[in-house]
Amino acid sequence: MEMTGRVLAWALVPLGAVLPFVLGSPYALQLASLVVIYGGLMVALNLCFGYGGLVSVAHGGMFGAGAYATGVLMTTHQWNFWATLPVAAVLGCAMGGLLGLLTLRMHGHYFVIASLAFGLMAQLVLSRWTAVTGGELGLGPIPTYSGLPGVSFESPTARYLLAFGFLVVFCGVSALVVRSPLGRRLAAIKQNGRLADALGIDPVRTRLAALLISSAMAALAGSVYAPYIGFLDPSAGGIDLNFKTGLALIIGGGGTALGPVIGAAVHVLLPEALRGAQEYSVLALGVVLLVVIRFAPHGVAGTLRRLLVERERPAPEPEAEEEKVSTNA
Amino acid sequence: MPETVLSVDGLSRSFGGVRAVDGISFDVAEGEIMGVIGPNGAGKSTLFSLIAGSDRQDAGTVTVLGSRVDRFTPSRRSRLGLARTFQSSQVFGDSTVADNLAIAQVAHRTRTGPGRVAEMLDLLDLRGRENRRAGLLPVYEQQRLAIAMALMSGPRLLLLDEPSGGLVEQEVADLGALLRRVNATGVTLVVIDHKMRLMTSLCDRILVMASGAPLALGTPAEVTADAAVRAAYLGERGEPA
Numbered sequence: 380m381e382m383t384g385r386v387l388a389w390a391l392v393p394l395g396a397v398l399p400f401v402l403g404s405p406y407a408l409q410l411a412s413l414v415v416i417y418g419g420l421m422v423a424l425n426l427c428f429g430y431g432g433l434v435s436v437a438h439g440g441m442f443g444a445g446a447y448a449t450g451v452l453m454t455t456h457q458w459n460f461w462a463t464l465p466v467a468a469v470l471g472c473a474m475g476g477l478l479g480l481l482t483l484r485m486h487g488h489y490f491v492i493a494s495l496a497f498g499l500m501a502q503l504v505l506s507r508w509t510a511v512t513g514g515e516l517g518l519g520p521i522p523t524y525s526g527l528p529g530v531s532f533e534s535p536t537a538r539y540l541l542a543f544g545f546l547v548v549f550c551g552v553s554a555l556v557v558r559s560p561l562g563r564r565l566a567a568i569k570q571n572g573r574l575a576d577a578l579g580i581d582p583v584r585t586r587l588a589a590l591l592i593s594s595a596m597a598a599l600a601g602s603v604y605a606p607y608i609g610f611l612d613p614s615a616g617g618i619d620l621n622f623k624t625g626l627a628l629i630i631g632g633g634g635t636a637l638g639p640v641i642g643a644a645v646h647v648l649l650p651e652a653l654r655g656a657q658e659y660s661v662l663a664l665g666v667v668l669l670v671v672i673r674f675a676p677h678g679v680a681g682t683l684r685r686l687l688v689e690r691e692r693p694a695p696e697p698e699a700e701e702e703k704v705s706t707n708a
Numbered sequence: 709m710p711e712t713v714l715s716v717d718g719l720s721r722s723f724g725g726v727r728a729v730d731g732i733s734f735d736v737a738e739g740e741i742m743g744v745i746g747p748n749g750a751g752k753s754t755l756f757s758l759i760a761g762s763d764r765q766d767a768g769t770v771t772v773l774g775s776r777v778d779r780f781t782p783s784r785r786s787r788l789g790l791a792r793t794f795q796s797s798q799v800f801g802d803s804t805v806a807d808n809l810a811i812a813q814v815a816h817r818t819r820t821g822p823g824r825v826a827e828m829l830d831l832l833d834l835r836g837r838e839n840r841r842a843g844l845l846p847v848y849e850q851q852r853l854a855i856a857m858a859l860m861s862g863p864r865l866l867l868l869d870e871p872s873g874g875l876v877e878q879e880v881a882d883l884g885a886l887l888r889r890v891n892a893t894g895v896t897l898v899v900i901d902h903k904m905r906l907m908t909s910l911c912d913r914i915l916v917m918a919s920g921a922p923l924a925l926g927t928p929a930e931v932t933a934d935a936a937v938r939a940a941y942l943g944e945r946g947e948p949a
């Protein structure tokens with residue numbers, strides 16, 4: 380099944396690459412671009428939340444920090460977009476490291492609350508550090524992506540393809556991490572933390588490593604967002620974003636390859652579907668969440684995976700069943 | 709003279725007004741099989757938690773292979789050569805047997821080579837079960853898998869918390885032989901269990917606990933003959949099942 384899921388996920392890459400050529404309108408292309416940009420944030424969140432079981436309500440803050448780092452450097456200091464990326468990644472790592480060192484000894488709900496406080500602090504910095512961020516008035520206009528030799532990112536299609544390229548890289552990094560010894564340790568802690576600890580897996584170090592990688596990815600996704608959108612205000616890293624992306628990931632399916640992309644589509648397209656009734660978008664997200672929890676508790680992608688596993692699992696061997704009865708008797 | 713693998717000195721732990729472990733001291737020599745028995749609530753599992761590091765003592769020290777480990781996390785103690793299994797065998801139920809062993813191996817960053825998985829499958833009679841989901845295995849196979857996982861890192865000391873829990877008589881006898889095989893590979897064992905027949909046939913020495921305190925420590929013959937032990941634990945029935 381793992382193989383089937385991976386093949387299915389990677390089969391979507393060429394589909395995503397040709398999408399701008401089949402979409403009929405600039406509006407649809409803009410929505411698709413936002414889906415792939417927020418997809419990057421969702422992939423980062425999924426590594427932490429979905430695969431690591433760390434329910435972070437701070438990744439929106441890291442996304443905002445990355446967006447502002449790129450926005451400020453490109454706008455105020457005329458940096459090349461590509462040169463801002465290492466700065467954003469390091470900033471994201473630093474934030475993730477600080478969050479991890481302060482909170483990773485906490486368990487369950489305590490970590491959620493601590494990460495929420497961290498997310499709120501990030502939003503406060505973005506809105507109150509007016510000399511750098513522009514505060515509530517915002518930051519802009521931010522120039523579009525700097526070109527590469529022979530490649531320009533002026534057109535909407537090129538901008539979409541650039542953002543899509545980043546999403547593919549984020550997915551690739553996430554897949555590598557999940558399949559690495561770090562990913563196995565992370566999964567073990569999520570499945571049974573007490574057993575993993577007893578086997579020698581250090582929960583704090585393992586989760587810190589995952590948090591660092593995931594925070595850097597979230598900040599880089601923010602870097603991709605800033606030149607695309609052209610203007611930033613504190614809501615780009617606000618607490619609202621944290622909750623909405625978290626809920627969207629649950630709907631999409633945490634701990635799966637496709638869940639972040641489905642979640643990003645929900646995050647972007649649901650409010651668009653409710654245009655003219657924006658005040659109901661959070662309510663609609665809540666309703667969708669309730670429906671998903673009731674009928675697909677592992678999210679859309681997680682439930683599809685379970686259905687496939689059930690179909691692929693061979694019938695139990697009679698000998699094993701007999702043994703089970705005898706030994707459990 | 710064999711090296712002291714585990715040294716417990718004056719270990720105590722209270723929960724509110726209850727002294728769950730009260731001044732326990734003993735040494736375990738390399739290659740030894742040490743048993744810990746006592747009625748329910750005697751503090752055996754709390755003692756294991758203190759030795760393994762999943763709980764912190766109020767007083768006393770724990771020394772593993774010459775290192776004071778009182779303030780070490782369970783994972784750090786594990787990297788030092790101490791492994792444990794839990795009461796009601798704990799495995800990664802959603803993963804296959806092979807994946808469980810692979811997880812146990814990556815926990816220690818390649819201290820053991822690639823042949824270790826095959827070695828453990830043979831030692832714990834798990835051949836042919838590699839692709840089964842661990843959570844669906846019969847109880848005894850789960851217990852053997854839990855032991856195999858604990859051994860993946862090549863520990864010097866293994867703590868076994870009620871390994872015979874949920875097993876039928878024939879399986880208990882088989883478990884005794886299996887633990888002796890494990891011990892013969894150079895792993896020192898400390899075993900908590902209620903099955904007296906298993907413990908007296910398996911252990912070199914037995915510590916008897918009652919209400920958190922040590923009641924007796926000696927060879928199986930010595931503790932089963934001890935009047936205080938018979939009164940407090942074995943009672944009139946003699947040998948419990």
